[in-house]
């Protein structure tokens with residue numbers, strides 16, 4: 001009997017110390033890298049994602065349409081749908097990136113055009129309060145930012161190296177500033193090539209820098225992401241997880257975002273088969289989207305009409321061979337491209353020739369990546385087009401029948417400005 | 426010109442050198458690395474790459490015209506260096522395997538060197554090594570359903586096949602490539618060499634078929650993939666009977 005009591009006490013002690021350990025763990029746990037991903041229905045759905053430095057057991061997002069000081073007062077919460085250990089190698093740790101865990105929480109049933117305050121928690125550690133605004137379903141107007149290529153060349157990506165990511169940080173601060181000045185901006189469409197590659201030593205710092213896009217009052221700008229040729233590694237699917245869009249078909253990451261009831265954006269993936277499932281999907285999706293929307297935008301990473309790289313490169317040839325005829329057939333209003341590292345705007349192009357009825361392609365990656373020298377002499381830039389070496393972010397101001405397209409340089413100066421008429425009829 | 430073994434060496438080397446030169450001229454991984462990692466301006470990095478391209482071409486012409494140990498060895502090293510730059514620049518499917526995928530082009534100048542030195546066993550060994558690595562790497566990429574390969578297949582059949590059919594075909598292709606990579610070590614398996622010549626030529630041509638004649642440099646840089654097979658076949662036919670080959674290989 002004595003032995004049994006002793007054993008019981010021993011087990012109790014073991015349990016207690018384990019619990020203690022867990023509580024201690026929770027106390028030191030940190031949650032970082034707040035971000036919002038928009039996918040198909042941003043008026044009612046958003047993915048809240050973050051990084052925790054410890055594994056934790058429970059990961060939740062608390063949210064409400066009014067701000068709260070206390071976590072207990074939020075009227076809604078959702079458990080994180082996807083959690084896991086981020087792939088971290090020795091070299092990632094050596095670069096200063098800590099081992100960490102990803103969390104992606106799908107908020108469903110949101111109200112359109114509403115401000116949502118939220119905090120995310122891993123066990124007992126919660127983030128400060130942030131907010132984002134859902135897409136407005138029945139609005140004819142919309143402002144969105146577009147930019148791509150935020151990878152940098154510096155080997156040493158430590159934050160204490162002032163040269164590292166300097167321009168990327170500058171562009172992110174500019175985005176936050178623009179968001180304060182123009183609160184009507186709803187999202188940032190990212191044309192991909194986020195970091196040098198999608199390993200943790202690069203992504204960790206990308207997410208750190210991405211926090212600079214958050215406004216002083218805590219507004220997080222939702223991201224509509226695509227996948228680029230520097231985003232092939234597993235870190236991309238771990239940290240830029242879009243629920244079923246990530247897993248669907250061969251390699252996912254192509255989808256239609258209903259920005260409003262009359263404005264749609266189709267995101268395509270140049271890093272998977274362009275002629276396979278994606279082509280079939282696009283062939284069905286484009287006519288549907290065109291018929292239902294006043295404005296139809298497309299975005300993808302590798303350009304059909306490159307400003308920098310060789311026009312005949314096989315990946316670009318493939319975009320022109322498989323996708324562009326579908327864009328033209330379905331009268332896409334504008335195409336957003338990245339990858340080249342320059343600022344560009346083509347003349348309207350139809351059947352590979354300048355044509356006022358054609359599509360304008362803008363881009364081509366300037367969110368911090370070192371800029372290259374483009375070829376303004378190419379036929380699609382002369383007589384109304386533009387190609388220059390400038391860091392930039394695009395602002396698309398969409399109204400009922402017309403769109404104003406503007407490019408802003410790293411100091412916030414307006415570099416380009418042109419109007420666009422909808423091809424809907 | 427009669428299609429002798431030195432002639433095949435010279436033609437394939439010339440095609441390879443011209444192909445690499447054209448790719449460097451268009452802008453390749455060297456300028457990208459200089460811009461992104463070293464902090465050169467775009468103009469500087471492209472300039473360095475162009476100077477490198479011209480030097481490479483001069484060395485290449487010299488190596489074909491007046492082959493010597495020094496220039497053929499340097500040529501191999503430079504091609505290895507170029508493959509390493511694609512590895513470091515990344516941004517392409519399986520760029521981490523680029524050195525292995527490029528092995529036939531890396532060993533070709535060396536194989537020519539040992540051919541000229543009449544060390545045929547080493548020459549044969551190098552050619553087989555090149556083929557084995559290149560085919561095994563492509564086989565691996567095919568088994569992993571490299572989307573670029575999928576689009577070659579769908580493009581070849583002009584959108585008449587589905588992506589899943591292309592994926593199944595790639596599994597077959599991958600298995601065959603890997604089997605060939607192993608079989609190439611046995612010269613008695615002549616069919617494996619025939620396959621290398623046929624498949625190497627077909628896949629190199631597919632690049633031009635798929636993306637247009639403007640992409641013929643893509644074909645040119647892949648000439649070693651089938652010419653290595655052609656050379657192996659020619660050397661085996663001209664110089665060896667089977668037992669001799671085996672003996673030679675043992676001593677190498």
Ligand SMILES: [Fe+2]
Pocket residue numbers: 193228229230301338339340516
């Ligand atoms: Fe890119």
Ligand SMILES: [Fe+2]
Pocket residue numbers: 149151193230339340341365369
């Ligand atoms: Fe890029």
